[in-house]
Amino acid sequence: MTGISTTAACALLLIAAFAQAQVPDDTPLWAYPMNPPDFEPSPDDGEPLRMKGSEASYTVTQLRDLFSAPTWRPEEHPVMPGIVREGRKPDIRACGVCHRESGTGGPENANIAGLPKAYMVRQMHDYREGRRSTAVPGRGPTRLMIAGAQAMTDAEIEAAAAYFSSLEPVARMRVEETDRVPKTFVAGWFLAALPGDATEPLGQRILELPEDLEQFEARDPHARFVAYVPPGSIARGAALVGDGRGRTVPCVACHGAELEGSDEIPPITGRSPTYLVRQLFEFRAGIRKGVMADQMRPAVASLSVDDMIDLAAYLATLPP
Numbered sequence: 638m639t640g641i642s643t644t645a646a647c648a649l650l651l652i653a654a655f656a657q658a659q660v661p662d663d664t665p666l667w668a669y670p671m672n673p674p675d676f677e678p679s680p681d682d683g684e685p686l687r688m689k690g691s692e693a694s695y696t697v698t699q700l701r702d703l704f705s706a707p708t709w710r711p712e713e714h715p716v717m718p719g720i721v722r723e724g725r726k727p728d729i730r731a732c733g734v735c736h737r738e739s740g741t742g743g744p745e746n747a748n749i750a751g752l753p754k755a756y757m758v759r760q761m762h763d764y765r766e767g768r769r770s771t772a773v774p775g776r777g778p779t780r781l782m783i784a785g786a787q788a789m790t791d792a793e794i795e796a797a798a799a800y801f802s803s804l805e806p807v808a809r810m811r812v813e814e815t816d817r818v819p820k821t822f823v824a825g826w827f828l829a830a831l832p833g834d835a836t837e838p839l840g841q842r843i844l845e846l847p848e849d850l851e852q853f854e855a856r857d858p859h860a861r862f863v864a865y866v867p868p869g870s871i872a873r874g875a876a877l878v879g880d881g882r883g884r885t886v887p888c889v890a891c892h893g894a895e896l897e898g899s900d901e902i903p904p905i906t907g908r909s910p911t912y913l914v915r916q917l918f919e920f921r922a923g924i925r926k927g928v929m930a931d932q933m934r935p936a937v938a939s940l941s942v943d944d945m946i947d948l949a950a951y952l953a954t955l956p957p
Contacts, residue, residue: 661922665942667842668914669773670745670823678825688857700855703781706733707856714739714804718796720789728788730781732797739858740801741809744845744911745826746778751806751957755901757798759929761786768926772919777826806957808907811848811863812950818844818865824854839865843946845911864910866950874951877944884939888948891932896955901929907957910949917945 678701685694691709700707704724706717717733724731736742740750749757763769764786771779786794818839819830829850844865847853853860878888878896891902898904905913919925921937940948 663942664772664922665842665914665918665945666773667844668911668918669771669776670826670828671773671776672823672826676823676825686851686855688852688855688859690859691857695855703730703734706731706738708738709855709857710738710859713858715800718800720793720797721800724785725788725793729785729793732785732801734856735778735781736801737856737858739807740804741807741858741860742909743827743847743853743860744862744909746782747912748806748809748908748957749801750804752802752903753898753900754795754798754802756898756903756929757801758794759901759927761789761794761798763925763927763930765789768930770924772915772922772924806904806907808956809859809861810907810909810953811861812871812910812954813863813865814868814871814950815839815865816868819846821846824850839867841867841943841946843910843914843949845909862909864950864953866910866953867946870947870950871954872951874947874949877948878951884944885936891936896952904957906952906955908953910953913949913952914942914945917948918942 679697681697681701683696685696686700687694688709693707693709695707699705704726706722708717708722717738719725720729721732724734735746736749740748740752742748760769764783770783789797816839817836820835820837821828821844822831828844828846830846846863846865848861848863853862876882877885881887888896888905892898892905893902896904896906916925917937917940920930920933921940923934925933937945
């Protein structure tokens, strides 16, 4: 089900060319993988796919239908409301396709399982009303979120938010400090490891990859990830979270003693570190707006992208 083997470096060059005049110079482009112009998903061989521990089966074509969320593990969640299961044509794709039936999502979007209902409703209204976008124009996941939010009724937003907030978040992330990482390609708005043993320097970035690409592309909520982070970043992030190091406020001040969030404030542990870096950067750059964004902006105003990497690396090691 994978796309063409375009390396991450080539993808980042494409992003840079597209976004150079539109975002700040220090935009962490590695956190915004873009499908190259000639991206083509692999063809469907017509054979049904199966996942370990599930009785369901789907063809690749069925799994790529954005108006039909696959249900690999129905015993693990309530019945999906219609807007989550199938969306509403023509503009509202099924929420459960991208975010999965259990809300686990992936590096290209967000893990929304267990987020507070009020927070999710607020974010959908921010998408709808132009207060939330992306630092790199043209990214498919954000375009779909904006289009969906603008077309959804308030009742549909409430139903989707109630469903995903009822789900129990589950740890699916392994964090590893390292200097070298697998070489990658863009597999569809996210990165995946190339076959073989070729490696490259990690540098100052986070590389988040599915451990089993076929399982993740099949939208199985049991798919797991590895996040490669720079050496020392976890300890530095723990210090930033704890006392701010003079560059920010302790995260517990707003997100709670266990960083569990409340009401319109989200929990921030055990989530995608790539996603978290994007959000911190977009708060600082003023791309995320609105009441809650205004509260975040002073907290991130003095953070460098390296600080954001450290924070995200540490928070990803904690249970959700």
